Amino acid sequence: MILEPQSAHLDHDPSRVVDRLFLPGEETHTAHPRIPLIIERVRSIPRDEVDAVAEAIVADFATKQPDAASVLLSHAQAVTTRVKGNHDLSEAQLLVMGSAFTAQFAVEGAALCNPSAVEHPSQDGLGEGELRVAVSLRCIGEGHTSSIGFAEAVVGADDTWTFSARATPLVRAEVALGEWSRAEFARALDVTDQLDDLASPVLAALPDRFTATELETAIEGLPPTLAMRPSSHAPLQALRGMATSTYRVGFDSAAELSARTIMPVLPEEDRGVEDARFVRFAAGAGDGDGDGDYRATYTAYDGRAIAPRLLTSPDLVTFESQRLVGPGARGKGMALFPRPIGGRHLAIARGDGENVALSASDDGVFWDDLGLLYAPTEVWELIQLGNCGSPIETPRGWLLLTHGVGPLRTYSLGALLLDLDDPSRILARTREPLLTPEGGMVDGYVPRVVYSCGGILHRERLWVPTGIGDSRIRVYSAPLDRVWEAMD
Numbered sequence: 001m002i003l004e005p006q007s008a009h010l011d012h013d014p015s016r017v018v019d020r021l022f023l024p025g026e027e028t029h030t031a032h033p034r035i036p037l038i039i040e041r042v043r044s045i046p047r048d049e050v051d052a053v054a055e056a057i058v059a060d061f062a063t064k065q066p067d068a069a070s071v072l073l074s075h076a077q078a079v080t081t082r083v084k085g086n087h088d089l090s091e092a093q094l095l096v097m098g099s100a101f102t103a104q105f106a107v108e109g110a111a112l113c114n115p116s117a118v119e120h121p122s123q124d125g126l127g128e129g130e131l132r133v134a135v136s137l138r139c140i141g142e143g144h145t146s147s148i149g150f151a152e153a154v155v156g157a158d159d160t161w162t163f164s165a166r167a168t169p170l171v172r173a174e175v176a177l178g179e180w181s182r183a184e185f186a187r188a189l190d191v192t193d194q195l196d197d198l199a200s201p202v203l204a205a206l207p208d209r210f211t212a213t214e215l216e217t218a219i220e221g222l223p224p225t226l227a228m229r230p231s232s233h234a235p236l237q238a239l240r241g242m243a244t245s246t247y248r249v250g251f252d253s254a255a256e257l258s259a260r261t262i263m264p265v266l267p268e269e270d271r272g273v274e275d276a277r278f279v280r281f282a283a284g285a286g287d288g289d290g291d292g293d294y295r296a297t298y299t300a301y302d303g304r305a306i307a308p309r310l311l312t313s314p315d316l317v318t319f320e321s322q323r324l325v326g327p328g329a330r331g332k333g334m335a336l337f338p339r340p341i342g343g344r345h346l347a348i349a350r351g352d353g354e355n356v357a358l359s360a361s362d363d364g365v366f367w368d369d370l371g372l373l374y375a376p377t378e379v380w381e382l383i384q385l386g387n388c389g390s391p392i393e394t395p396r397g398w399l400l401l402t403h404g405v406g407p408l409r410t411y412s413l414g415a416l417l418l419d420l421d422d423p424s425r426i427l428a429r430t431r432e433p434l435l436t437p438e439g440g441m442v443d444g445y446v447p448r449v450v451y452s453c454g455g456i457l458h459r460e461r462l463w464v465p466t467g468i469g470d471s472r473i474r475v476y477s478a479p480l481d482r483v484w485e486a487m488d
Contacts, residue, residue, distance in 0.1 A: 002434040002486045003413070003464060003476035008161040010137070010151060010473040012112035017064055018147075018170050018261060021075050022103035035101075036083050042097045043089070054092035057099045064104060064169060071172070072098030107147050107170070107261050108139040111445045113467030116389050116454030118278045118294065120152060120257075121315050129157025131458045134257060134316060135465055136276045136296065137473070138453075140445075146272030148262040148298065150316070153465075153475075155458050161475045167256035175265055178246035178320050179209050187366040188242055188325045198226065198235045215243040246322035253317045262319065268307050269300040275333065276311065277453045279390040282339040295364075297324070297334040297347070308334050310364070327351070328359030328367030335387045335454070337398070337423070346423060348373070348387040348400060356385050356402065356416075358424055374416060374426060380406040380433050381414070388413055388464075389454025393420070396484065397427050401455055401464065404433070410448040412436040413464070417487055428487040435466065435476055444469010 024034050045053060061068040073091075076098035080089070089097070120132035137149040152164040180188075186203055205218035219227065219236060226232060245268070251260045264273055276298040283292050296311040300323075308324045308331070324334065330351040337346040345361040351369060358370040376385050381404030388401035398418040403411050412433035419425035437448050446469060455464035463477045 001436065001438075002430075002482055003462075003478050006161050006475040006477060008153065008163050008475040010112060010115075010163060010166075012108040012110065012139075012472065013166070014106045014109045016108055016139075016149075016166075016168060016170055016261075017104045017106050018172070018263060019061075019065055019071055019102055019104050020263075021078055022101050023079070024101075035079060038100050039079070039083060039097060042093055042100060045093070045096065047090075050090070050092045050096060054095040058095060061099070061102075066169065067172075069095065072102060074098070075101045105141055105145075107141050107149060107263075108137075109141045110144065111140040111471040112137055112149075112473055113140070113445075113470045114138040114275050114451050114453050115151075115465040115467065115473050116276060116278045116296070116452070117153075117456040117463060117465050118280050118454070119456070121294075126154065127157065129459060131155045131456075133161075133456060133463075134278070135163075136278050136453065138275055138467070139261065140272075140470075144272070145264065146274045146301075147264065148273055148276045148296075148311075150257045150260055152257055155456075155463060157459070159459070159461055159477070161463060161477070164258070167259040169259070170261050171251055171255040171259045173260070173262065174250045176248050176250075177212050177244060178248045178322065179211055180243065180246060180322075181209050182206050184363055184365050185210075185242065187363065188323070189239070198222070198232060199239065201226075202239060210243075212240070212243040215239065242323070246320065248318065248320050250318040253315075257316055260316075262311075264300075265321070266300070268302045268305070268323075269309075271303040272299075272301045273309075274299040274301060275453050277333075277335045277387075277389045278311075279336050279338045279454070281336065295336055297336060299332045306332055308332070322365065324365060324367060326359075326361070326367040326369075328357075328361070328369040333386045334359070334367075335390045337391055338393060341421070341423065348391065350384075350386050354384045356387060370424065373418075373424060374402075374429070376404065377429075378404065378414075378431060380404045380410070380412045380436065382406045383409065388452040391418060391423070392455065392457050392462075394457065394480070398423055399457075399462075399483070401434075401452060403451055408448055410437060411450055413450055413452065413466070415483065415487060428484075430486050431488065432486065434478070434483070434486065435464070437468070441468050441474075444471040446470035 072095045076094040116136045120134040133153045135151040139147045139149040202218045276296040278296040281292045281295045294313045300307040308329045313319045335348045345364045347359045349357045349359040356374040359367040361367045383405035391398035391400045400416045402414045413435040414430040417428040452466045460480045
């Protein structure tokens with residue numbers, strides 16, 4: 001194999017948990033009102049016992065959550081606002097009630113896989129020739145629900161990769177609905193004849209940047225003859241759905257990167273946020289120094305359908321998420337080029353689920369399909385192809401890591417070399433895999449899989465953190481010259 005194994009590794013850790021609001025019965029959609037019954041059971045605990053019960057619960061919970069009391073009280077408040085007549089509860093009763101509506105979720109209780117690597121925001125305290133790397137992780141928990149976690153590593157001047165110890169406990173994120181620009185919203189709607197007579201007056205009533213609340217105000221301002229007609233219901237729901245599809249996630253800046261986890265927020269993410277492909281994006285055309293924000297495409301999954309989405313962040317502390325739309329933003333596994341080319345954003349895509357394609361965008365939200373880039377050619381690509389992260393800029397061209405799926409659903413890593421000015425031109429490719437599962441790499445949560453969401457280049461050496469068997473992470477590397485030798 002061209003890529004050589006390193007000793008660095010990460011394994012899934014079931015002790016890494018987040019706490020979530022838990023509403024018993026709602027997941028089964030039963031008519032039985034369980035929440036009021038549970039509240040009444042808490043109220044029935046004798047007053048001379050409830051203090052001791054609350055104290056024991058907080059002490060137990062504090063072993064995983066230092067801010068135990070405030071979490072339980074916040075969950076109690078979230079539930080009591082749904083049920084009338086619960087304003088006379090003592091703090092102890094509220095703590096017990098909050099515990100009844102709190103569940104812990106082991107974010108990587110099942111597996112840890114599909115990492116991407118990008119330059120860390122802080123390079124302080126390093127020696128000459130060292131690079132600190134931020135690594136995104138796909139964390140898989142109960143029910144195969146995925147979240148986005150992080151780790152840190154240092155690439156040494158002696159060509160070693162060392163993961164830093166991951167911080168615990170995981171920190172809670174603050175989540176809020178985000179904003180749209182009116183121009184981006186109009187393009188994202190891809191307004192059809194059915195929406196025209198509704199979208200136009202709504203858009204005209206919106207400010208240049210707006211929230212879902214402001215959209216609702218604009219809808220309320222529609223003439224009743226337009227807003228109340230039966231045929232308006234579906235288009236108005238489409239407007240509301242798009243407006244609420246953007247949100248913000250923020251963490252305490254003092255919390256270590258590895259303590260931050262981005263959990264599903266929206267209904268379309270209910271079963272997971274998967275396979276984030278992070279890149280340092282330079283906004284200026286031709287400015288390839290990477291001095292810009294962080295961006296990551298990822299897949300939202302609700303248990304039935306998928307949706308491509310975009311994360312943007314200036315610092316990996318605060319993140320904004322929004323849906324990507326257009327014919328070039330379909331399917332799984334989009335990966336952004338790290339800078340505009342020819343004045344447009346470009347991305348590697350796989351809208352048909354089988355071939356590698358190119359997409360382009362003027363605003364980074366609405367994407368056009370530029371057509372096929374590369375189709376399965378070799379036996380190890382027999383079933384389908386996809387990217388393994390964003391293209392890496394080199395003097396020779398864009399180095400695009402790929403994955404091919406071959407016989408026995410075996411995933412292998414390969415590469416394409418694309419022209420710097422016209423990435424639709426393939427200059428070279430690997431005929432044999434750079435990495436394929438062998439020996440102990442074969443077994444895993446999903447056997448015969450090696451998969452990466454993005455490598456990084458440092459000191460003329462390619463580093464590729466890789467998911468093995470969809471269950472664990474190992475690191476592979478090779479001198480760049482050796483990669484070139486494997487391509488023709």
